[in-house]
Amino acid sequence: DFMKQGHGMLVLYTLKNPSFPEYSFSSESGVMCLDFHSDHPNLLAVGFYDGNVAIYNLKKASSQPSYKSSAKSGKHTEPVWQVKWQKDDMDNNSNFFSVSSDGRIVSWTLVKNELVHMDVIKLSADGTTMQGPEGLQLQTFGSGISFDFHKKIDYLFLVGTEEGKIYKCSKSYSNQFLDVFEAHHMAVDSISWNPFHLKVFISCSSDWTVKIWDHTIKTPMFVYDLGTAVGDVAWSPYSSTVFAAVTIDGQAHVFDLNVNKLEPLCTQLVVTRKKNKTTHIQFNPVDPIIIVGDELGLVVCLKLSPNLRKMPKEKKGQEVKKGPEVEIAKLEKLLSLVREPGSKD
Secondary structure (H helix, E strand, C coil): CCCCCCCCCCCCCCEEEECCCCEEEEEHEEEEEEECCCCCEEEEEEECCCEEEEEEEEECCCCCCCCCCCCCCCCCCCEEEEEEECCCCCCCEEEEEEEECCCCCEEEEEEECEEEEEEEEEEEEEEEEEHHHHHHHEEEEEEEEEEEECCCCEEEEEEEEEEEEEEEEEEECCCCCCCCECCCCCEEEEEEEEECCEEEEEEECCCEEEEEECCCCCCCCCCCECCCCCEEEEEECCCCEEEEEEEECCCCEECCCCCCCCCCEEECCCCCCCCCCCEEEEEECCCCCEEEEEEECEEEEEEECCCHHHCCCCCCCCCCCCHHHHHHHHHHHHHHHHHHCCEEE
16 A cells, blocks of 8 residues: 555675675665666665655765655655666766656756756556546556666667556657557566667566567567566676576576577576565676565575586687677577568668
8 A cells, every 4th residue: 555654674785794784774665676876886776665766875874865855856656666877967967767656757866965856758558548527637647667778878768667568768758759569468577678789678577478679679589488477587797698587486587598598597496485476686797696585575695506607618729709799699699580581680
């Protein structure tokens, strides 16, 4: 119930001491999402269940956020499902974006010690209107629950909705979409651009599927049915063809398309308690580790075994090529097998 909100906790751990947190903050509302600033790791953007967003500065010895939105400063009217830092603006001000069930994607900029908001886009549910009391026309809005920004094209981003659509959007156009994908039959729980291939993104949904897309083509390249609702999906940082997903039955699935295009390399039960849904999965950016979170607050750290991170074998007298170009070519080769003749490259 949106009106009966409990308190939240923001807890930060290190792998050296996973049993006791380095930092702990309590909040008036439940914490829904967070994101570290890539250049200033002491800055942590947080989204809350009550629609507020905040910035915590870990360098400051304070239990309160350094900056927080309010009803006057454009807070969301529904839970905030995701926050993401972006590059500093032209005036070198830090800024991040948030997406919420209220259909708004909002840009928050840190200017002179306050958060300044700007609505980037508002999702509409097919532009439909509902008949309200006394014949009043009420416009209905789509509910955004996931988004991701393109790694190279600064203005381009994707938004996944509760209705199963994926919108391709631009920061430059606030009232129109570049494209719409009829992606899933239920909520798009997670969406992510491939870290290597500039055209490829992945999505997962409560409709049991994970889908891999080329953003220039309206139909998915690969579809995987995992047999139950998929809570989250993430690309690996070391290979263009490796991704991992979690399903609400407590299992983690690791795929490598370069090894097996049809089945996961590994499916492992992570949460043993019944009726405890796994909700998030994330790769460590450096080490072969993934973390999985569930709805009861348990976070599990897992090390990827060597067979899940196979590297190209060295042939005698030949140097193995590595780097982004190799990763792009590896995924492009797989995509070329499933692209229809005459589709855009």
